[in-house]
Amino acid sequence: MKHFDILVVGGGHAGVEAAAAAGRMGADVALITMRRSDIGVMSCNPAIGGLGKGHLVREIDALGGIMAEAGDRGAIQYRLLNRRKGPAVQGPRTQADRKQFQAATSTLLDATPGVTLIEGEVVDLSVGDGDARVVLADDSEIRGRAIVLTTGTFLNGVVHIGDVSYPAGRADSPASQRLASLIRDHDLSVGRLKTGTPPRLDGRTIRWDELEKQPGDESPTYLSFRTSNTHLRQVPCGITHTNSKTHDIIRANLDRSAMYGGHIESVGPRYCPSIEDKVVRFGDKDSHQIFLEPEGLDDPTVYPNGISTSLPEDVQLDYVRSIFGLEQVEVLRPGYAIEYDYVDPRALTRGLMVRNLPGLFLAGQINGTTGYEEAGAQGLMAGLNAVRHVRHEDHVVLSRSEAYIGVLIDDLVTKGVNEPYRMFTSRAEFRLNLRADNADQRLTDMGRSLGLIGDALAAGWDRKRKLLDAGREALRTNSVSAAEAARITGGKPGPARRSVWELLGQTSLEELAAKHVRMPPDTAPVIELLAAEALYEPYIERQLRDQQALQREEGLRIPADLNYDTMSGLTSELRSKLKAANPETLGQAGRIAGMTPAALSLILARLRRRQAADGLAQSA
Structure with missing residues (x-):
């Protein structure tokens, strides 16, 4: 053995x-x-x-x-x-x-x-x-x-x-x-x-010529840092929508759905709801978008993204054929839910x-x-x-x-x-x-230090890192006069020269090019990466300060009467969770499932304003 x-x-x-x-x-x-x-x-x-x-x-x-x-x-x-x-x-x-x-x-x-x-x-x-x-x-x-x-x-x-x-x-x-x-x-x-899937459709029975097309990007953004060109022919997806007839068919058969018929009690992904969920939860909507995604260049199967279901096969065929462009479509495999x-x-x-x-x-x-x-x-x-x-x-x-x-x-x-x-x-x-x-x-x-990266990948990364390091240095050392910087940014002249790095943090590459600002020639292969870095640099520094503040304030008490409904930056999901949990401290709020640091920062800011207002009232 x-x-x-x-x-x-x-x-x-x-x-x-x-x-x-x-x-x-x-x-x-x-x-x-x-x-x-x-x-x-x-x-x-x-x-x-x-x-x-x-x-x-x-x-x-x-x-x-x-x-x-x-x-x-x-x-x-x-x-x-x-x-x-x-x-x-x-x-x-x-x-x-x-x-x-x-x-x-x-x-x-x-x-x-x-x-x-x-x-x-x-x-x-x-x-x-x-x-x-x-x-x-x-x-x-x-x-x-x-x-x-x-x-x-x-x-x-x-x-x-x-x-x-x-x-x-x-x-x-x-x-x-x-x-x-x-x-x-x-x-x-x-x-x-x-979780669940939609029915798979026979693309040969879809009226593609009458549907809206969604093409891909002309200039692809590859998934892998190692990829330099496309491997296969590129194709568009189709777009269509459900309608009132589709929704009527689904409503009339909800008791036959595995989920609404009581066959499933477990929880599914809220961010990828079934078509039954969409019709029930968003009853005021007349239609829902569907993306018709080809499953292969030599495969007629089409994945209709947006209509996952656990309805019976006959109902699936009826509601799919009520959709524009799919009136004569054949279903190759029914959709299903899986527990x-x-x-x-x-x-x-x-x-x-x-x-x-x-x-x-x-x-x-x-x-x-x-x-x-x-x-x-x-x-x-x-x-x-x-x-x-x-x-x-x-x-x-x-x-x-x-x-x-x-x-x-x-x-x-x-x-x-x-x-x-x-x-x-x-x-x-x-x-x-x-x-x-x-x-x-x-x-x-x-990854290299852990043994996950081989020599070839490491060498490619080393070449790119040298370009990035040289590019940052060039952008930070190349500068324009205060008057020229004001012309480029549309602001008032400052007291000193401005580096091109600083200008990138305030003005897009396209705007700089339109105003004839030349980038150092060695930055060309990585200029978009460096522009993003320059843009976010001051915000990242502020974000780190905010995070440190949250860590310091975990014990800050939250008044029982704090009104989360008035916090416009909170999602409805987090509002309901906060009201249900009624956390006593900022640290307890942070441990609520789905809570985000951005949401905690909003709560902290509200608490600080309330403390300031209470202090003013007491001093008066």
Whole structure:
């Protein structure tokens, strides 16, 4: 029997990144999956990246991971989301050819040294005293020194389509029921969550010529720092909308929905509601937008993003055919909801190891998250820390100020989840510095020191770093007169010359070019990165001061009559949570699930104004 260092259970996005990270570090890894064909499968939408998620993908890439490069190899459309907003909240996203993405993932994993793929269903596992063991359904054993468990939606998974339910990890894969029972036996706190998918449509039966088109960006923003050109032909998506007839069909059949018919009691992702949820919760809306996303260049399947459902098949066909452009469409596979077990992530250390079971690491949807990107990020960190565990080294913990990955894991292990967790830029208090465009600047040196980055990637980063360092120096030392600076910025002349770096912090590159301000020639390859850095520099400094103030004021008392409804910067979600929890101190407010540092800063500012007003009243 061969012994391995690390046993990774599950071949989804978390498992792939865990196995690849451990392999890059020189460990001997067994990746155990039910079917080799499951490696790299996009079980839900055919896309990688987006707002918040694109930041995670870039960070995975900066640490040598697979997802970004596979995403670029399979990309059939690129879009930089929030392009009109600041660089801090822009998120790269690709529409993917499912087959090409899956093939690229398998190719990149196969090229990773030290990874052995084993097909089989894990039905038992144990860890302790530096020894780990898994048992497969055929009674064979595989031994190692640590386990990374990445079971996705397979733990006790149940698919629901109307009143029809059956055990499954996803539509065409069996559930892991014996493993689910085993985890419950280990005295871990286990809950149930749900997610869902829309029906898949036959693109050959869609009236594309009459629909609005959504093209990709003419100048692509790649997912990987290593990518320099597109690999596949680029295609547009289509846009259509539900209508009053669609909504009437859904309302008339709500009692036949798995969720509204009482077949599902678990909580789904609030930020990605089913079409039934949309019709019920937003009854005043006459329509909802649908993006028709091709699943491949040689595949007629189309993913209608925006109409996930658990209604019966006949109702799905009726409501889909009520939508403009889809009147004659054929449904290739019905949409469905899936319920599955997850482990309360508060049982984990910040290294993603189960506290009471040293040597067992959890990553992905088993921790209550949703999305390929969140899973991949956890997988990479779990694989990294599993290797460090067997080498008797301290776990690596990324802080909230270093990476979105740090925000993700800190949120999970300190706050837990009450719905599938999804990454948003609003969750990161240091988002001005945690940009997608500078993930390599933040993490690649760390990845190299940990053994995650090979010589070729390190050499490429070294070349880029030299360009950045020289560019900053050139921008800071090149200056214009006070009068010229006033002409450029439209302000009054100051007492001294201004550096081009200072001008970049106040004026866009486009405006500077229009006013004939020349950038130092050596900055050309990295000028956009440097412009973003110059723009945010003073705000980052202020943000750090605000964060320090929050830490100092954790004990500040919150009056019971504080009116959260009058705080315009708070989301309705946080207002309701604050009113329900009625926290007594700022520190207690900060521990409410979903609370953001930005929201805490708003509360602190209100408390300070109230204190000032009370002081004035007393002095009067």
